[in-house]
Amino acid sequence: MNLQFSAQHEAFREEVRAFLREHLTEEIVRRTHVGMHPPCEDERRWWNRVLGEKGWSAPQWPKEYGGPGWDPICQHIFEYECRAAGAPELRWQGLRLIGPVIYTFATPEQKARYLPEILMGSHMWAQGFSEPGAGSDLASLKTTAVLDGDHYVLNGQKLWTSELQYCERGFFLVRTDSTVKPQKGISMIVIDDMNAPGITTRLTTLINGAEATGEVFLDNVRVPKENLIGLPNTGWDQAKFLLTNERTSSAEIYKALVDLHRIHDIASHERKNGKPLLEDPEFSSRLARITVEVQALEWSVLRVLCNAPSRHSVDARASVLKIRGSELQQKIAELAVDALGQRSLRLYLREEGFAETGANPLWPGYVPGITGDLMYTRAYTIFGGAKEVQKNIIAKMAFGL
Amino acid sequence: MDFELSDEQKMLADAAQRYVREECTLEAHRAAAATPEGFSRDHWNQFAEMGWLALAIPEDAGGLGGSPVDMAVLMEQLGEGLVVEPIVDSTVLCGTLLAKSDNAGLRAKLLEGIATGECIVTLAHIEGDGRSEYETQVGATATRAGEGWTLSGTKQRVFHGQTADYWLVTARMEGGVGLFAVARDATGVTVDTHRMIDGTQASDLSFNGTALGADALVLAPGATQAALEEALDRANLATTAAAIGSMEAVMAITAEYIKTRVQYGKPLSTFQALQHRMAEMFVETDQAHSILYRSLSIALSGSAADLGKAVSAAKALVTQACQFVTAQGIQLHGGIGCTEEYVIGHHYKAMIVYEKRYGDASFHLARSAR
Numbered sequence: 030m031n032l033q034f035s036a037q038h039e040a041f042r043e044e045v046r047a048f049l050r051e052h053l054t055e056e057i058v059r060r061t062h063v064g065m066h067p068p069c070e071d072e073r074r075w076w077n078r079v080l081g082e083k084g085w086s087a088p089q090w091p092k093e094y095g096g097p098g099w100d101p102i103c104q105h106i107f108e109y110e111c112r113a114a115g116a117p118e119l120r121w122q123g124l125r126l127i128g129p130v131i132y133t134f135a136t137p138e139q140k141a142r143y144l145p146e147i148l149m150g151s152h153m154w155a156q157g158f159s160e161p162g163a164g165s166d167l168a169s170l171k172t173t174a175v176l177d178g179d180h181y182v183l184n185g186q187k188l189w190t191s192e193l194q195y196c197e198r199g200f201f202l203v204r205t206d207s208t209v210k211p212q213k214g215i216s217m218i219v220i221d222d223m224n225a226p227g228i229t230t231r232l233t234t235l236i237n238g239a240e241a242t243g244e245v246f247l248d249n250v251r252v253p254k255e256n257l258i259g260l261p262n263t264g265w266d267q268a269k270f271l272l273t274n275e276r277t278s279s280a281e282i283y284k285a286l287v288d289l290h291r292i293h294d295i296a297s298h299e300r301k302n303g304k305p306l307l308e309d310p311e312f313s314s315r316l317a318r319i320t321v322e323v324q325a326l327e328w329s330v331l332r333v334l335c336n337a338p339s340r341h342s343v344d345a346r347a348s349v350l351k352i353r354g355s356e357l358q359q360k361i362a363e364l365a366v367d368a369l370g371q372r373s374l375r376l377y378l379r380e381e382g383f384a385e386t387g388a389n390p391l392w393p394g395y396v397p398g399i400t401g402d403l404m405y406t407r408a409y410t411i412f413g414g415a416k417e418v419q420k421n422i423i424a425k426m427a428f429g430l
Numbered sequence: 431m432d433f434e435l436s437d438e439q440k441m442l443a444d445a446a447q448r449y450v451r452e453e454c455t456l457e458a459h460r461a462a463a464a465t466p467e468g469f470s471r472d473h474w475n476q477f478a479e480m481g482w483l484a485l486a487i488p489e490d491a492g493g494l495g496g497s498p499v500d501m502a503v504l505m506e507q508l509g510e511g512l513v514v515e516p517i518v519d520s521t522v523l524c525g526t527l528l529a530k531s532d533n534a535g536l537r538a539k540l541l542e543g544i545a546t547g548e549c550i551v552t553l554a555h556i557e558g559d560g561r562s563e564y565e566t567q568v569g570a571t572a573t574r575a576g577e578g579w580t581l582s583g584t585k586q587r588v589f590h591g592q593t594a595d596y597w598l599v600t601a602r603m604e605g606g607v608g609l610f611a612v613a614r615d616a617t618g619v620t621v622d623t624h625r626m627i628d629g630t631q632a633s634d635l636s637f638n639g640t641a642l643g644a645d646a647l648v649l650a651p652g653a654t655q656a657a658l659e660e661a662l663d664r665a666n667l668a669t670t671a672a673a674i675g676s677m678e679a680v681m682a683i684t685a686e687y688i689k690t691r692v693q694y695g696k697p698l699s700t701f702q703a704l705q706h707r708m709a710e711m712f713v714e715t716d717q718a719h720s721i722l723y724r725s726l727s728i729a730l731s732g733s734a735a736d737l738g739k740a741v742s743a744a745k746a747l748v749t750q751a752c753q754f755v756t757a758q759g760i761q762l763h764g765g766i767g768c769t770e771e772y773v774i775g776h777h778y779k780a781m782i783v784y785e786k787r788y789g790d791a792s793f794h795l796a797r798s799a800r
Contacts, residue, residue: 164764166693189765235768236775300559311792370561371587371786376625391586391634400627407760407778408768415764417703
């Protein structure tokens with residue numbers, strides 16, 4: 030066992046840092062750190078292209094499909110350094126969700142068509158999974174795709190499609206056979222144009238005021254049959270692959286680590302009883318407790334990334350990352366709000382957050398985004414498999430219960 | 431000891447419950463948040479008509495002279511309806527401060543205005559690093575100018591500051607910190623207003639040599655600090671009752687939702703993990719009720735020092751309970767609970783506002799042990 034970063038890894042870290050310094054401007058970094066939902070779309074597409082041109086936009090992809098061929102430790106270093114430097118966060122839907130499904134299950138034609146544009150970020154992807162009656166119980170989805178000549182005809186309703194307003198393409202789970210067990214009659218299909226006839230969309234405003242998700246209504250939408258991924262009725266396997274392929278992303282460890290720096294910054298400026306808040310015993314004890322938990326989570330991520338041996342199933346340990354990661358997101362956001370104190374009550378909508386420079390000393394630049402993020406983190410224990418479902422997975426996979 | 435509500439209190443609770451059910455809909459709440467004032471003038475006028483704005487005002491000033499218990503009975507109902515109107519700021523916080531004033535003319539005029547709803551009064555106290563009204567150093571100054579004073583300084587986060595007809599402003603003067611009533615249309619004031627997460631607004635006020643008349647002094651140095659603590663404690667009692675109403679609403683709405691939401695072929699309410707979560711929410715809410723009763727008991731009979739510790743104990747416990755209940759209310763709803771179009775998330779935001787106003791959980795926990 031060797032639990033150290035090697036000299037090569039440290040050199041890699043320096044290379045990444047130099048690249049980030051060269052490309053990121055102060056303005057971009059400020060807008061990223063403020064953490065509004067959704068992030069600045071133009072900057073995120075620009076950054077995806079910059080990384081794509083460098084060959085760094087998909088750290089986890091195999092080299093043959095355009096990944097950089099890094100080992101897990103390099104991936105870890107890269108993700109942390111990007112986050113810490115304030116690089117825009119690339120959208121997950123293309124790079125982390127559908128991309129791997131395509132290079133694993135799709136035809137050579139589909140790979141050639143979609144993978145390059147995902148790598149360059151020229152097209153963004155809408156995820157059409159959840160439905161009004163199919164949340165945690167995803168397999169009960171009802172949206173249908175019926176073959177009519179060379180096309181599938183789609184009808185139904187999807188919701189919780191993240192950042193729908195920015196999406197050109199979509200990947201949807203649809204029912205292609207309703208005569209069999211629910212899981213056996215599902216297919217995954219690509220919609221090439223989210224503005225195609227028969228598609229209407231409606232944005233959903235979340236409690237932080239953000240239009241971060243939306244609903245998609247499909248009314249006789251015609252999709253070429255070659256847009257189906259893999260064989261008909263194998264969509265459930267692809268969906269399961271998609272949800273578990275990247276086991277470590279849901280830990281949100283890089284956001285957690287950087288948010289702790291942000292809390293330090295706030296607590297060294299805010300004052301309580303005439304001293305920096307950071308010196309307040311109760312506050313510093315809470316911060317210490319959360320920091321310890323984040324440190325443990327980081328090593329849980331490393332263990333899973335590196336396939337560290339364990340007597341327990343990796344599925345159970347992946348659910349640990351999701352449960353602890355999402356709970357920590359909430360606790361960190363609560364602590365950040367508590368650090369701000371009463372200033373946290375001010376509402377900053379997205380554009381206000383981007384525009385705020387902190388010139389008014391009564392409202393320092395670290396205020397915007399914090400409370401909006403707390404409200405957003407309420408969803409972390411819900412999306413991508415609710416916490417309760419993750420606990421069921423652990424009970425089953427770790428103990429056979 | 432008798433925990434039964436009196437007939438009057440029952441009538442008050444029933445009337446408020448009916449009003450909340452009929453008028454305090456989510457649509458009304460969202461509409462109010464979109465107005466420039468951030469609350470509903472219709473509600474405000476109705477509150478006045480029902481006598482609720484007079485409840486905390488002394489009888490000798492045209493009020494109903496209600497007790498903290500009466501106010502808690504009302505506020506629990508209003509909390510269920512996510513009421514954001516400045517009833518606590520104007521009638522409880524500023525009402526208590528004004529009731530303690532020796533300035534008979536000003537006291538009578540403003541208290542009568544508050545009781546009828548014609549006048550909204552709000553406290554302008556926080557400055558500099560002050561994290562709350564309890565924890566602020568006053569740097570604003572009121573210097574003698576003839577019969578009156580000249581006011582200079584900056585006050586932060588004056589809730590409903592742009593709407594209020596009068597601000598009660600603390601300022602350093604000869605002999606210590608005094609409290610002044612300043613009309614919103616006074617000269618030499620800059621008002622910088624911001625929207626809060628619950629749709630209400632708060633203002634930063636900058637006084638640059640604002641001229642105050644001889645009759646502007648509400649409380650002289652010596653009387654101000656103790657009055658502020660008591661008024662803030664009474665305000666916390668009222669908002670704590672509202673928070674408990676909010677928790678009751680969250681439990682009722684969530685229980686109803688999980689009975690009807692079907693996943694995996696059966697209602698969510700049949701999953702034991704979720705039943706236990708609801709039970710935990712019930713335990714938290716029950717304990718919140720109990721510590722409010724305790725603090726009300728002390729409010730009726732204890733000393734000011736006892737009141738401070740009891741109110742802080744209540745707030746330390748209820749903030750934690752309310753945080754749990756509102757967050758789990760969202761969790762049990764799933765995605766829909768995170769949306770602006772659904773009521774649970776608004777209770778979560780109300781919880782944050784409750785926790786951060788008039789001293790936060792951390793402040794009150796420390797104060798409860800002093």
